[in-house]
Amino acid sequence: MNLQQLRYVAAAAHYDLNLTEVANRLFISQSGVSKQIRDLEAELGIDIFVRHGKRLVGLTEAGAQATDVIKQILQEADNLKRLSSQFVANDRGSLTIATTHNQATYVLPSVLLRFARDYPHVAVELRQGTPQQVCDMLLRGEADLGIATEAVSDVSDLLAVPCFDWRHVAIVPEGHVLSRLPSVTLADIADFPIVTYNGDFSGGRAVVSTFEGRGLDFDLRLTAMDAEVIKTYVRLGLGVGIIAEMAMINGDETGLVTLAGSHRLFPPSSSKVALLKGSLLHNYAYDLIGMLAPRVPRAVLTGARLFRQLEDAFTFAERTDLHLGTAGLATVSPQNSIS
Amino acid sequence: MNLQQLRYVAAAAHYDLNLTEVANRLFISQSGVSKQIRDLEAELGIDIFVRHGKRLVGLTEAGAQATDVIKQILQEADNLKRLSSQFVANDRGSLTIATTHNQATYVLPSVLLRFARDYPHVAVELRQGTPQQVCDMLLRGEADLGIATEAVSDVSDLLAVPCFDWRHVAIVPEGHVLSRLPSVTLADIADFPIVTYNGDFSGGRAVVSTFEGRGLDFDLRLTAMDAEVIKTYVRLGLGVGIIAEMAMINGDETGLVTLAGSHRLFPPSSSKVALLKGSLLHNYAYDLIGMLAPRVPRAVLTGARLFRQLEDAFTFAERTDLHLGTAGLATVSPQNSIS
DNA sequence: GATAGTTACGGTAGTCGTAACTATC
DNA sequence: GATAGTTACGACTACCGTAACTATC
Numbered sequence A, B: 001m002n003l004q005q006l007r008y009v010a011a012a013a014h015y016d017l018n019l020t021e022v023a024n025r026l027f028i029s030q031s032g033v034s035k036q037i038r039d040l041e042a043e044l045g046i047d048i049f050v051r052h053g054k055r056l057v058g059l060t061e062a063g064a065q066a067t068d069v070i071k072q073i074l075q076e077a078d079n080l081k082r083l084s085s086q087f088v089a090n091d092r093g094s095l096t097i098a099t100t101h102n103q104a105t106y107v108l109p110s111v112l113l114r115f116a117r118d119y120p121h122v123a124v125e126l127r128q129g130t131p132q133q134v135c136d137m138l139l140r141g142e143a144d145l146g147i148a149t150e151a152v153s154d155v156s157d158l159l160a161v162p163c164f165d166w167r168h169v170a171i172v173p174e175g176h177v178l179s180r181l182p183s184v185t186l187a188d189i190a191d192f193p194i195v196t197y198n199g200d201f202s203g204g205r206a207v208v209s210t211f212e213g214r215g216l217d218f219d220l221r222l223t224a225m226d227a228e229v230i231k232t233y234v235r236l237g238l239g240v241g242i243i244a245e246m247a248m249i250n251g252d253e254t255g256l257v258t259l260a261g262s263h264r265l266f267p268p269s270s271s272k273v274a275l276l277k278g279s280l281l282h283n284y285a286y287d288l289i290g291m292l293a294p295r296v297p298r299a300v301l302t303g304a305r306l307f308r309q310l311e312d313a314f315t316f317a318e319r320t321d322l323h324l325g326t327a328g329l330a331t332v333s334p335q336n337s338i339s
Numbered sequence C: 001g002a003t004a005g006t007t008a009c010g011g012t013a014g015t016c017g018t019a020a021c022t023a024t025c
Numbered sequence D: 001g002a003t004a005g006t007t008a009c010g011a012c013t014a015c016c017g018t019a020a021c022t023a024t025c
Helices: A003-014 A019-025 A030-044 A061-088 A101-118 A131-139 A186-190 A204-213 A227-235 A283-292 A298-302 A304-320 B003-014 B019-025 B030-044 B061-088 B101-118 B131-139 B186-190 B204-213 B227-235 B283-292 B298-302 B304-320
Strands: A049-052 A055-059 A092-099 A121-128 A145-148 A158-166 A168-173 A194-197 A220-224 A240-244 A256-258 A269-276 B049-052 B055-059 B092-099 B121-128 B145-148 B158-166 B168-173 B194-197 B220-224 B240-244 B256-258 B269-276
Touching: A003 A019, A003 A030, A003 A061, A019 A030, A030 B061, A055 A061, A061 B030, A061 B061, A092 A101, A092 A131, A092 A283, A101 A121, A101 A145, A101 A227, A101 A283, A131 A145, A131 A158, A131 A269, A145 A283, A158 A283, A168 A227, A186 A204, A194 A204, A194 A227, A220 A227, A227 A240, A227 A256, A269 A283, B003 B019, B003 B030, B003 B061, B019 B030, B055 B061, B092 B101, B092 B131, B092 B283, B101 B121, B101 B145, B101 B227, B101 B283, B131 B145, B131 B158, B131 B269, B145 B283, B158 B283, B168 B227, B186 B204, B194 B204, B194 B227, B220 B227, B227 B240, B227 B256, B269 B283
Parallel strands: A092 A121, A092 A145, A194 A220, A194 A240, B092 B121, B092 B145, B194 B220, B194 B240
Antiparallel strands: A049 A055, A145 A269, A158 A269, A168 A240, A168 A256, B049 B055, B145 B269, B158 B269, B168 B240, B168 B256
């Protein structure tokens, strides 16, 4: 057994059991992957993968349990590396942030500017994608931090910390008839075509369900993944735009007007910074989170390593009706006398 | 980085930083150990060990943190192996039990007989030693289970589950003057030389401190690690023996008499079965524990993997005043508005 | 026929052991 | 001087890649 073999198995489980894909991703030959996995299976004496002839089509029961343990081993190995690099130079290194366009454009600039001042020797890499992709990059270990409004709270392997709440606002071109109202209602807006985010972006779904919840008939004319695109079409007169407030505050608002009172129409959304449970990050990564979410105690973050186990333990404690003392040790008193 | 290197580092940390000792224990050359450790240090970019010239004299701060992670990795690797062997044949394999002479002689026979009937294909290996050695074997991964009265509860890396309470009794040769009393007191016994366990065995310390607690002047004539030896000297008239009650119930009592009422004189002792926190055992090992401690729910044992993390998490939660919800996730509400 | 996995074989790299050397106690 | 760790060198193992083969879709 060696770490390489474990990496191949974990990657195979992650990349849809496609060994060719694994080989490409890890920059090695496909035959190597195949052999190492078979060697590991032989050594452990179990089949990890279910095979239809030569194709891998699933995980065996043993394989499912094994990959859980394997993932943990690999994560700890990563932690070991990060831990070490911290002692080499604690203000030097790199930080990969997976995020969505909206966060990258309107939220992160001021924070990253400050971060760059504090840590001039840390190379920051921004990776943009859909909220789903943000989660994926975290799960694959390709990113240290993820910042998004959607999805990150729903993945059980991720720890999502809310950074701040924000609201949607409705925007129209200057001179639009709605801009003359002292305060708009949902019904006012629903009279016009709507331009907003895609369902999986920046609370796009929340916008749609707000209209639906009120039983309003509305015309969802166009959805896009970023506010700049939405603003462009609103400027062209396509309809009323509904975007995140920070896209007006921090972005280009030329030729556009925020409708008075529109920030009260939609439920608040919450941007979250997420990290992989069980992962140990650099100090500067924790500092960055601190800038995003100042009131979250550092220990919550460094403790993220433990949350995976914690959840398991709590589930287990509930099942077994076990009382967890403050010392953390189960207080079991199963005394039975010998005589 | 590979598992081999991690094993060497963990072993070095465990065997008093003596690489020669490590090499002997792991059946490899000393130069190999030296090289692999230096390679790992070079790759991680940190010094794990503090060196005085060529001697290893301690762990660096980085090394201390690293070895914690390393131990966890190795333990999970062990778990992976055990997990696998379970799927190969869940009623076949081996089980190593570290225990003391007293447990092995008077407690385990009936249990192991039943175990052998239930699992005829499991090879049981009994390793005897002092309670200290029992702990050590568990910590080194040389034994799956440890059974002892002493020490096992005091090691934070071990989970000790109480099996049963027992008491000491006082024994004398047949016809001894004390045997005619309807009920003996401590003072009665203290008039004669005492023969009992060594301080670190089977509650031997409890015996001594009971006399001391009463302010009685007593003559501790001979201590030994096992009851058979004590009985032998008592038969020869050396003095009054104080041994575990099961050594009279289940052992050879020829020529000896248990003094009436003597089982009330000393505080109860408790035999415990211990296992390494974080370790995943075979099903049959959990079954054996079930025979020893029927009232302990299985889940407590399989959950032992989590206790190490649990304790850390609780400590951390207390420090940070964090409320742990039943779902196990911290309920953090650090909302700060963007505007 | 296209895609995917296994087997075979050869080159290479890295691990292990012996032995000589060096440093600490 | 005894014990302990490092360095050097050679042998061997095992890993990786190319290529041919086999199997599934």
